[in-house]
Structures are given as structure tokens and as C-alpha cells.
Amino acid sequence: VWTAFDGNRDSYLEFPGYKGPHGDSLNREESFFILDGAAANSLDVQPDRSILKGYKDVNRLLGWAKDPTAALIQADIFIPTGNKLLPEQTVTNAEALGWVREARYPLFTFLSTNDLHGQLETGKTVKDSNGVYQPVGGAAYNMVYVNNYRALNPLGTLLMDAGDMMQGMPISNLLAGASVIDVYNHMGYNVATVGNHEFDWNQTVLQERMAQANFPIIVANIFNAGTDTRPAWAVPTAMFTVKGQQVGVIGVTSMYTPNIVMAANVTGLDFRDPAPYVQQYAAELRAAGADIVVVLAHMPDVYGGVVSQEMATMAQPGVDLIISGHSHSGYSGKINNVPIIQAYSSGTAIGVSNLLYDRLHHNIATSKLQVVTTWDDSLTPDPTIAALIAEYQAEIAPITTRKVATTLGPISYTANASGESPMGDMIADAARWKGGTQIGITNPGGVRNPLPVGTKVYPYVLTWGDFFAVQPFDNKLVTMSLTGSQIYTMLEQQFGPNQASPKVLMVSGIHYTYNLALPVGARITSLTLDGVGPIANDASTTYTVAMNNYLATGGDKFSVFLGGTNVSYIGVSDLDALIEYTEHLYGVYPGTTIDPSVYPKIEGRVIKQ
Numbered sequence: 001v002w003t004a005f006d007g008n009r010d011s012y013l014e015f016p017g018y019k020g021p022h023g024d025s026l027n028r029e030e031s032f033f034i035l036d037g038a039a040a041n042s043l044d045v046q047p048d049r050s051i052l053k054g055y056k057d058v059n060r061l062l063g064w065a066k067d068p069t070a071a072l073i074q075a076d077i078f079i080p081t082g083n084k085l086l087p088e089q090t091v092t093n094a095e096a097l098g099w100v101r102e103a104r105y106p107l108f109t110f111l112s113t114n115d116l117h118g119q120l121e122t123g124k125t126v127k128d129s130n131g132v133y134q135p136v137g138g139a140a141y142n143m144v145y146v147n148n149y150r151a152l153n154p155l156g157t158l159l160m161d162a163g164d165m166m167q168g169m170p171i172s173n174l175l176a177g178a179s180v181i182d183v184y185n186h187m188g189y190n191v192a193t194v195g196n197h198e199f200d201w202n203q204t205v206l207q208e209r210m211a212q213a214n215f216p217i218i219v220a221n222i223f224n225a226g227t228d229t230r231p232a233w234a235v236p237t238a239m240f241t242v243k244g245q246q247v248g249v250i251g252v253t254s255m256y257t258p259n260i261v262m263a264a265n266v267t268g269l270d271f272r273d274p275a276p277y278v279q280q281y282a283a284e285l286r287a288a289g290a291d292i293v294v295v296l297a298h299m300p301d302v303y304g305g306v307v308s309q310e311m312a313t314m315a316q317p318g319v320d321l322i323i324s325g326h327s328h329s330g331y332s333g334k335i336n337n338v339p340i341i342q343a344y345s346s347g348t349a350i351g352v353s354n355l356l357y358d359r360l361h362h363n364i365a366t367s368k369l370q371v372v373t374t375w376d377d378s379l380t381p382d383p384t385i386a387a388l389i390a391e392y393q394a395e396i397a398p399i400t401t402r403k404v405a406t407t408l409g410p411i412s413y414t415a416n417a418s419g420e421s422p423m424g425d426m427i428a429d430a431a432r433w434k435g436g437t438q439i440g441i442t443n444p445g446g447v448r449n450p451l452p453v454g455t456k457v458y459p460y461v462l463t464w465g466d467f468f469a470v471q472p473f474d475n476k477l478v479t480m481s482l483t484g485s486q487i488y489t490m491l492e493q494q495f496g497p498n499q500a501s502p503k504v505l506m507v508s509g510i511h512y513t514y515n516l517a518l519p520v521g522a523r524i525t526s527l528t529l530d531g532v533g534p535i536a537n538d539a540s541t542t543y544t545v546a547m548n549n550y551l552a553t554g555g556d557k558f559s560v561f562l563g564g565t566n567v568s569y570i571g572v573s574d575l576d577a578l579i580e581y582t583e584h585l586y587g588v589y590p591g592t593t594i595d596p597s598v599y600p601k602i603e604g605r606v607i608k609q
Contacts, residue, residue, distance in 0.1 A: 016064040029065035029087035031096060032078065035103055036068035045244050047071040055085045062087075075244030076155040077102045105365055106243045109153040110294060110353040111146055114162035114325030115345035117197070118172025118472075120183055120389050123454060124348050126373055133455065137347035137374050139183050140381035140389060145350055145374050146187060147382070153354075156243050159188060162325030162342070163195025163253060163298030166209065168448070170400045170468050171392050176201055177209050179392045185214045186385060191238050192217045193251030193296035195325055199261045200473055203269075207233050218251035218296070220277040223270045231269070237281050239290065245357060247292045248285030250278055254299035254310060254326065260445070262475075263553040274299065275313035282318035292357060292364070293318050298325040301342070307335055314338075320364050321353055332369035339367045349373045400465035405582050407594040409458055411451040413470070415444065418608040419504025423447050423470060426600040427574065428508035430581035434572055435479040435546025438529060439487070440508035442548060442574070443556050447506065448472055459593060464579065471575045475548035480564030483539040489560045491524045496557060503556050507605055510535070515609040525609060548574045 016033070026034070047067040051074060052058045061069060065087060072078040077099050080086075122138035150157045165184070166177030184192070194217060198206055210217045210233055220236030223229065230236070240247045252274035258266050274297065282293050301311030301324055314322045315338035322338055328345035332353075343351040349371050358365040413423035424447045432440025452466040482490065491512060495502050497520050512527040527535045529543065542565070549569065552561050572580075585599075586592045 016062070026091050026096075027088050028078075028085070028091055029061055029069065031091045031099070032068040032072050032087075033065055035077070035099055036071050045071045045074050048074060052085070055080065055083055057084050057086065060087050061085065072099070072103075075103070076106070077243075079155070102243070104359055105356045106245065106359065107153055107156050108242060108245075108247070108292060108355045108357060109149060109157040110321060110323065110351075110355070111149055111157060111159045112162060112323040112341060112343060112351035112353065113142075113160075113347065114298070114323070114342055114351075115164040115195070115328050116161070116166075116180065116347050117164055117168030117345060118166055118177070118180055119169055119346040120171050120179060121169070121393070122376060124346050125454060126348055126375075128375075135376040136349075138376065138381065138389075139187065139347065140383075140386035141376045141379055142347050142350060142374050143187055143382035143385045144379050145372065149352060158190045158240060158242065158247065160249070160294070160296060160323055161189060161192035162296045162323050163193050164197045164325060164345075165192060165195070167197035167200045168346075168472050170396055170465050170472075171389070173468070173472055173474065174396045174399060175392065176205050178212060179389075181209050181212045182392075183385060183388060185212075186388060189213075189215045190240065191215055191249050191251075191296070193298055194219045194222075194253050195298040196254060196257045196260050199257065199265045202265050203231075203233075218249065219253055220250055220281055221252050221255065221272045221274040223272060225268050225270050227270075236277065237285060239285065239288065245291040245359075246289045247294065248282075248288070248290030249294045249296060250281045250285070251296045252278060252299070252314070253297075256300070256310075259557055260555065262550055262555070273313075274310060275316065278314055278319065279316040282316055286318050291362065292320050292355065294321045294323060295319050296323050296325075300326055302327045302329045302331065307331075307333070307340060311335075311340075314340075321355065321367070323351060323353070330371045332371055339369050341369045341371065343371050347374065400463060400468070402464040403461050403589045404464060404467060404579055405462045405586050405589055405591060405594055406459050407451070407462055407596065409596045410456070411594070411596050411600055413447050413450045415504065416602055418606045419444070419502065420602050420604070420606040421447065421506065422596065422600040422602055423450060424506030425508065425603060425605065426581075427471065427578055428506045429600070430578045431477055431546040431548070431574065432508040433581050433584065434577035435477055435544075435570060437479050437544035437546040438509050439543055439545040440547070441490075441545060441551060442506045443551055443558075444503055444506060445556065446471060446473060446475065446548060446550065446574070461589075462582075462594075467579050467582075468575060471573075471578060473548075473550070473574075475550050475574045477546055477570050477572050477574060477577055478549050478552035479544060479546045479566075479568045479570060480552065480561070481542040481566040482545050482560070482564050483542050484536045485539050486560050486563060487535060487543060487545075488524055488527065488537045490558060491527065492521050493558050493560060495520065495523050504606060511605050511607075513607040513609055 047070040120139045124137045125133040126136045166180045216238040222234045238249045255271045257271045299310040315336040322340040324342040330344040332341040341351040343349040352370045354368045356365045415421040427442045428440040449469045514523045
């Protein structure tokens, strides 16, 4: 105890009634007095004797031992078993060492998820050490991992999420995310922040999900447009008392969110540079008594294997841990000596961040971070969560299980070196067909999966749910007219300045070539309209174009669409258009069968020189 708390060498073992020589055995109440006295300068706990009332043998505590016993219980250092304190029980070395460790270096465990994207169900696979794909994730299995880690540190564990919780799977999207929040409530999440996909419905739906949550969903860098006030729902921080210490949490999301979500869904909001607010609130939380400060940050971060851009600015003074999301990466490390962790996506892993806090010097003594893959094998899923998911599955089954078509193989969404993919071609074709236009366009970020997802036995019957996994965002189709010069501008905007990677559009009805060695704004070297001929880079001729409303409103910085004419919202989702187009080509199920070796396949619509 003296070593741990820098006490007085001559008196640190003394307690009221002490008479024997050093080396005599100690009982519990004597140990509590010594430990509390040695730790008094670092334990910020005001003893509350009322906490002792529930124990049957409280009257066996001597008067001088009551405050120390209460203090150590309040600080979660001494955890009584049952309804007795057993103050006269002799203390073992192991028990005493455990108390000393927790008194000086309490262990805090921060469990984290990010980018769940509605993946409550099983179905994801990850390569094991032998290179074999094995099932992982699903909330019922992840609950087992969470419970196991909580059991290791029952009073020192918090469960957090770094955003993009709800958007992505039918079990969530068809219920506007309510199922995810319900499951999170049952899993005992403590806090979360918002990702860009939390805005995929609208602000009203987001507020409904926040109200549904039994935990705070926080964000510090969103303001009412043109003001320094936040919307009432944008609460910047949360504070938790854990093991007698205060843990402050700051939530932030990317300042570029308006560029990657529907413009209408963020109307009236400013998304500001998060770094100054992390710095501000880290200082304010410290001033309010926070011993540990955690940042939940959802923003672009990993490029070329290096944490950079917005995320690199999160390591502000006073921050002890960054839990990140957005890039779907799996990593743990440090930025400017601040630990940072991200646990892939879709519930395929959880982050486990163990921090030892030094109560004497008021800082983090050590940290150990690990991204843990949530293998399903040899586990029995949590029955409560499994039953809850089954209820939601049954609710949506009439929609998700509808059979659409049969395929002889997978339709890949992997783009070639030029940026073209079979799945992207088919989606663009569907938009052009449904819109009755000359050209069809879709954004690469809207093509979320191959068709179908995962390893299947072929021929395979594609359901509505399979198609949904490809296009989960419920974007609506829009048609408009663009001039030849606007179409050139559209294609040039794929390769804008200061862009980490090109956003190569999926196209239908046109073929073009580009050369990245040429200057920005002059990289399109040829452009033809199928069956007609070259498109001139001028305003003398207009062409009809179909796209989703995300692009039509300037998403992914394609501002050229904001200048289109004859704009028409045709009231059909991109998902419905894809399904209808499939039925148009192959007949209503059972119809004829898709053969991906014939169509859709990469056709050379986009050529990189």
C-alpha cells in the first residue's frame, strides 16, 4: 500500500486499535482503513454510510471502519459478496493486491462498435487463419462477446458506438432504424454518436430514434445554419460515473457529411470542423470533473494505411481515447500518443480498449487496445437478442422473401481499373430504362454489394432482400436534361482537385475514355452517345439523363446536376427500378435465368487511358 500510494513508511500500516508488530495478519475492516487512508489523496469519494445499511453484519463494523468501508464500496474497489461485509474476515494476499490495484490503477474497459449498418442478423463471413471464410457477427452473437468482457470488468465497462448504426439492411431500413435502437437498448449501450447515414431518412426520423434510445446519442459539431446554437437534439457530450471516477464522452461527425447525404435531409444544419469542439469540450469536461475523456468520431480517416484528414485532428489535449468509424477499417494504434481504435463494420468485430487509470497522478497509466473478430462458431447466441431479432424478421418476411429471379452466378460489384463494374452497369441501365432517357447514371457509393451477397450454391433464387442489399438507400429516380458541355463537366467532376480517390460514375447509354495524366478539368478524351455518335462539348444539344435524387441534388460534389433543366422526380426508387428492370429482362419469377457471363458484365463503357 505504501508503494502504491506514496504514504508514510513509518505509519502506513497503523489503524485504530493497532497494538501488534508489523507483519500481523489483517482483517477486512483494518485493511479498508489502511487502504482508504493511503489512497485518501487520490480517491475523490465522500463516504456515504447509508450504502452500508443493506448488509446484515454492518453493526459488526467498528466506528472508525465505517467511512473507509463505505468509500471503498462507492469506488467499486471492495465488492461485497451477498448481503454481508464480513469485516472480521482475515484478508489474503490476493484479495489485498486486488484492492490495491483497483485503488491505485482501476481498470476501465471501453467496448465499441461502428458502422453496423443495420446488420443485426448473421450472414457476414471473414477469413480465418487458414484462409477459410467463417461466419461472424450478428447482434445475438455479439451480445455474448459483450457479456463476456463485461464479466471480466463488471463495474468498469462501457459499451459505445461510433455511428452509422441503422442504414443498410432490410431488418433496419424497413422499420426506419427502430429495430437497431431496440436491440441496442437491450444490449445495454451506454452512448453513441451520429454518422452520415443517420441522416439518410430525415431529421424527424433521427430525432425519433434518439428519443427511442435508452442511451444518449451525442454530437458536438452540428449547428443551426448561420448560428452558434445547436438543434435541441444535438447534445455534445455525456458524463458517466464509473468506479468512482468521471468518464466524459464527446461525439463528433464529419464536417463533409452534407456532401455525402441527401441535401434535403440536412437542410438548416451546419456541420463544422470537429477539432475545435473536441478541444473545447475536452477542456470543459475536465473542468467539470472528468478523469477520462473519450471521443466518438465518425469521419474519413484511413488513407494509404495512415490515419489522416479529420481524424488526425481528434488527438486534442485532454483526450485519452478515440473510438472511430466511417472507413470500415480494423485498426488500433495511436495518434500523437492518443490511443485510437476502429472495429471494421457490420458487427464483424468489436473494439476492446482497456485503460488503467492512475488515481494518484490523475492520468492514464497504460492502455491496451484490440480489435476482436466476433466468430460465431462454438457460441450459443444470446437468447433474448436472438428472440428479438426473430420477431423483427417475421415482421418483414413477407417483403424480404419475395422471389424475383434466378441467377447462374454472382453479379460482381467490384470495379475494374477504369472504375466500371457489372452491378453498376445494370443499375445504370435500370435507371435509364425506367426513366425513359438517353443516359443513365449512378454513384459508385450507392452500389453496396454484389448480387447476391456471400457464398451461394447456384442456380440461386434472388429475393427482394438480395436486391435490397445492393441498393439499400431508398433513393428516388430523377430525370433531367443536360447539355453536352454539362455532361463533360459531370464526367470531369469525377476527378476533382484534392480528391483522395476518383468517384467514377456507373453509366448507361454512353462510352467515354479518360486520362488522369492530363490537367484537372481536361481529362475526358472521348465521349459518345451509344448508337448516335460523339457528344460535343458545347451547349447546342441537350440529352436526357436519369439518376437518383442523391446525385440530382449535388451529392458527392457533382454540382453540375444542380444546373439541369426539365427536372422530374418520377416517384420510383432505384431499388424498385432495378427489380422491375430485372423482371423486364428475364420475366417475372420463375421466368428465365440470369447468366452473368452474358449480362451484366464489364463492357468497356469506361476506359482509363
